[in-house]
Amino acid sequence: MPADPKAALDRVPPEPGARKPDPLLVADGVQRAFGGLNAVDVGHLEVQRGAITALIGPNGAGKTTFFNLLTGFDTPNAGQWTFDGRSLGGVSAYKVARLGMVRTFQLTKALSRLTVIENMKLGATGQSGEHFFTALLPGVWRRQEREIEKRAEELLERFKLAHMRDEFAGTLSGGQRKLLEMARALMARPRMVMLDEPMAGVNPALKQSLLDHIRDIRSDGTTVLFVEHDMDMVRDVSDWVVVMAAGEVIAEGPPESLSSNRTVVDAYLGAHHDAALTLEDEERRLETTEDAEGSAR
Amino acid sequence: MDWEVILTNAIRAAVGREALVFALLAIGLNLHFGYTGLLNFGQAGFMLLGAYGVATIVATFGGSLWLGLFLSILLAVVFALFLGIPTLRLRADYLAIVTIAAAEILRFIARSPSMSGITRGSFGLQAFADEFYAINPLPAGSYGIGRVSFGANDAWLLLVGWGVVAAAFVVTSLLVRSPWGRVIKSIREDEDAARSLGKNVYAYKMQSLVLGGVIGALGGWLNAVSIQSVQPDSFSTPITFFAYVALIAGGTATLLGPIAGSMIFWAILSLTEGILRGAIGAGFIPTTIMDGNQVGQVRFMLVGLSLMLLMIFRPQGVFGDKRELLLDAR
Numbered sequence: 001m002p003a004d005p006k007a008a009l010d011r012v013p014p015e016p017g018a019r020k021p022d023p024l025l026v027a028d029g030v031q032r033a034f035g036g037l038n039a040v041d042v043g044h045l046e047v048q049r050g051a052i053t054a055l056i057g058p059n060g061a062g063k064t065t066f067f068n069l070l071t072g073f074d075t076p077n078a079g080q081w082t083f084d085g086r087s088l089g090g091v092s093a094y095k096v097a098r099l100g101m102v103r104t105f106q107l108t109k110a111l112s113r114l115t116v117i118e119n120m121k122l123g124a125t126g127q128s129g130e131h132f133f134t135a136l137l138p139g140v141w142r143r144q145e146r147e148i149e150k151r152a153e154e155l156l157e158r159f160k161l162a163h164m165r166d167e168f169a170g171t172l173s174g175g176q177r178k179l180l181e182m183a184r185a186l187m188a189r190p191r192m193v194m195l196d197e198p199m200a201g202v203n204p205a206l207k208q209s210l211l212d213h214i215r216d217i218r219s220d221g222t223t224v225l226f227v228e229h230d231m232d233m234v235r236d237v238s239d240w241v242v243v244m245a246a247g248e249v250i251a252e253g254p255p256e257s258l259s260s261n262r263t264v265v266d267a268y269l270g271a272h273h274d275a276a277l278t279l280e281d282e283e284r285r286l287e288t289t290e291d292a293e294g295s296a297r
Numbered sequence: 298m299d300w301e302v303i304l305t306n307a308i309r310a311a312v313g314r315e316a317l318v319f320a321l322l323a324i325g326l327n328l329h330f331g332y333t334g335l336l337n338f339g340q341a342g343f344m345l346l347g348a349y350g351v352a353t354i355v356a357t358f359g360g361s362l363w364l365g366l367f368l369s370i371l372l373a374v375v376f377a378l379f380l381g382i383p384t385l386r387l388r389a390d391y392l393a394i395v396t397i398a399a400a401e402i403l404r405f406i407a408r409s410p411s412m413s414g415i416t417r418g419s420f421g422l423q424a425f426a427d428e429f430y431a432i433n434p435l436p437a438g439s440y441g442i443g444r445v446s447f448g449a450n451d452a453w454l455l456l457v458g459w460g461v462v463a464a465a466f467v468v469t470s471l472l473v474r475s476p477w478g479r480v481i482k483s484i485r486e487d488e489d490a491a492r493s494l495g496k497n498v499y500a501y502k503m504q505s506l507v508l509g510g511v512i513g514a515l516g517g518w519l520n521a522v523s524i525q526s527v528q529p530d531s532f533s534t535p536i537t538f539f540a541y542v543a544l545i546a547g548g549t550a551t552l553l554g555p556i557a558g559s560m561i562f563w564a565i566l567s568l569t570e571g572i573l574r575g576a577i578g579a580g581f582i583p584t585t586i587m588d589g590n591q592v593g594q595v596r597f598m599l600v601g602l603s604l605m606l607l608m609i610f611r612p613q614g615v616f617g618d619k620r621e622l623l624l625d626a627r
């Protein structure tokens with residue numbers, strides 16, 4: 001792993017489908033249509049190993065659908081993709097996770113009637129106590145269980161959820177559920193985490209510490225791909241940004257390069273052109289974009 | 298009205314054959330529905346296989362009772378696989394529809410004239426469990442306290458039967474408190490979340506379906522052995538619903554719930570019957586309102602009423618945790 005994942009991407013041209021020096025995930029011609037709607041139509045996409053890649057795009061761009069396809073939760077109409085050289089087409093979701101590609105969901109899936117600590121422990125892989133017959137022999141799995149519990153408690157501490165340890169996950173607030181889901185995914189020690197809007201509904205102070213945590217994950221050697229609408233977050237933490245609109249990857253590049261990118265700005269504004277806008281609305285929107293551009297420079 | 302008789306009969310019912318058989322059916326359903334979230338409406342089918350497994354081997358083919366036990370379990374495993382393979386990848390409702398139909402199909406097969414060479418159709422099979430009572434180590438006599446006493450053969454059956462219930466209790470306790478149990482509970486909560494964490498949801502559902510079905514079949518086996526008779530129409534769908542009633546009354550997804558629920562269910566049935574008959578006999582209820590022949594139906598109304606009261610005042614069941622119910626509202 002290069003010392004600075006960002007430096008490794010220095011020479012990569014900021015254009016859709018750009019080749020990366022050391023890609024972990026490579027997708028080719030992945031398509032998914034719902035009826036007449038092309039929800040995902042990704043020509044070529046590579047995700048650099050050990051880097052933090054942000055996936056952005058307007059609502060309905062196909063980001064979540066793309067996540068579903070890559071992780072085996074949905075089947076594409078066409079296309080193939082490889083994870084660390086291994087083809088994942090047709091591989092079921094649980095096997096994808098076991099191979100080290102673990103995702104979270106935009107609509108959080110806290111397991112309500114399990115406690116927070118149980119949620120966490122579920123995330124660990126390779127548990128001998130999860131087999132039917134060994135489950136009957138607590139002596140076989142108890143030591144591993146204690147190790148898992150210890151790791152779970154450390155993560156809960158880091159995610160500011162330690163005080164909720166023994167509460168049912170169903171009692172958590174929306175933001176706490178997001179945190180729990182991310183921490184739970186990390187219990188699996190994934191080689192790549194795919195986070196679908198991990199920061200939605202999390203308070204700003206905690207967001208900062210989450211960003212630190214995402215950087216920590218990267219320094220442990222984990223590749224991160226995350227969907228996020230908050231451009232400040234994206235600029236802050238990501239080494240590379242991929243922009244989707246109407247199912248296609250329309251732009252790629254380091255975070256600084258994007259706010260000046262015409263295609264990207266158009267894509268975001270274009271999404272609103274369908275709705276009848278008043279002139280004032282239009283002007284206000286343009287102003288905010290300009291502001292965003294300004295702060296990027 | 299003789300309250301002593303009424304109460305002791307209720308206690309007899311709470312520890313009797315039906316209570317233990319339904320405890321096993323409910324323990325199986327608890328694993329399916331309570332812990333894994335599988336809606337199995339065909340527990341009567343598993344019970345039927347457990348009963349006919351032993352009855353046909355002994356009465357039709359002249360085999361041994363223990364070979365019959367083996368066949369009972371084997372049939373339950375095959376039935377579970379047969380139900381699970383096409384449905385467990387689909388949405389939860391499919392399993393519900395398929396199990397209710399499959400259990401009825403089994404009943405129709407058992408009573409069909411074309412199978413009468415093996416099952417003797419709607420007459421059923423009788424007197425196949427002598428082997429079980431032949432190994433009864435209890436000397437002849439009466440076992441129990443006062444009116445709640447049983448003859449040596451009944452006592453032997455109850456001893457073995459409650460022993461099986463205890464074994465099923467221990468096995469399910471170990472399982473649901475293990476990491477395996479954590480996985481099936483997570484499937485109940487959200488199977489996609491379990492998948493995203495690398496759990497083979499299909500395999501776990503299948504394991505749960507098989508184990509719960511086998512426990513139900515053991516109930517069927519014990520029932521057949523104790524009454525020395527099997528008859529297809531005693532395995533109709535209401536049996537499954539009674540088992541669900543026992544489970545929900547005792548507390549879904551609790552370890553003692555299905556056992557206590559079944560005991561309570563049969564005690565209430567006996568109690569209401571005793572009280573109604575006593576009241577009619579003593580003239581408290583005039584025969585213009587109801588007579589002794591209607592007791593059978595009316596007691597089920599009263600059971601329904603007591604269950605409604607239980608659900609109003611203790612919706613989580615006897616052993617349930619109220620906090621869990623509150624979560625559903627969110």
Ligand SMILES: Nc1ncnc2c1ncn2[C@@H]1O[C@H](COP(=O)(O)OP(=O)(O)OP(=O)(O)O)[C@@H](O)[C@H]1O
Pocket residue numbers: 034037039057058059060061062063064065066106
């Ligand atoms: N199961 C489905 N059936 C029909 N259409 C769907 C389905 N799932 C997604 N779509 C459509 O596919 C498109 C892409 O949706 P997707 O959820 O991937 O967007 P997204 O980029 O994640 O948006 P957001 O930022 O709002 O989460 C949308 O137009 C959506 O309506």
Ligand SMILES: [Mg+2]
Pocket residue numbers: 063064065106196
């Ligand atoms: Mg989305």
